[in-house]
Amino acid sequence: AQSVTQLGSHVSVSEGALVLLRCNYSSSVPPYLFWYVQYPNQGLQLLLKYTSAATLVKGINDFEAEFKKSETSFHLTKPSAHMSDAAEYFCAVRPVYNQGGKLIFGQGTELSVKP
């Protein structure tokens, strides 16, 4: 079964610093990959997605992620953190051969931004 591992349940950075949130997937066939953000008491909002086009994917709010097949990774980065980036971030995979579109989520990484 496919799975997603997010390394680090909590990440803390200073405002203006680089944000790096790690995500690794387990699959013999590269799946479609997604990053979602969840603010307190809200639903999930799509940041970006990889669907086998360019390996470097740009999303909203200056976030981007790079698909690396050799490392089975899809890490999320942002050059300069803002206070408003504090939230929970989820990496998710959609198996290529799953015709239903089901997403399998990682356990999430809580990002804190210090002033």
Next chain:
Amino acid sequence: EAGVAQSPRYKIIEKRQSVAFWCNPISGHATLYWYQQILGQGPKLLIQFQNNGVVDDSQLPKDRFSAERLKGVDSTLKIQPAKLEDSAVYLCASSLDGALSTDTQYFGPGTRLTVL
């Protein structure tokens, strides 16, 4: 464009009681999903509808959970009877067509259920 609507936002019940959640997807979206998100975990799919038919309910505890999507639009998720471990946020999502590789799921704000 209106997003995915869910109600209620919060619900507190005693164990063994029943509860129902309602979801109104984005207009024109054929696929509707119900996810369960337990505190500290990522969302887990409970059931997926394509129009008014069930695509995947393999992780739905069918002895106590039920869901329907009449007329292929709104959906209701019911728990009867509730257990303590059902305390979670129940997220509804919708998408144009779950069979498309580029399909994107849009999530509602969720219903936070507390079972005492």
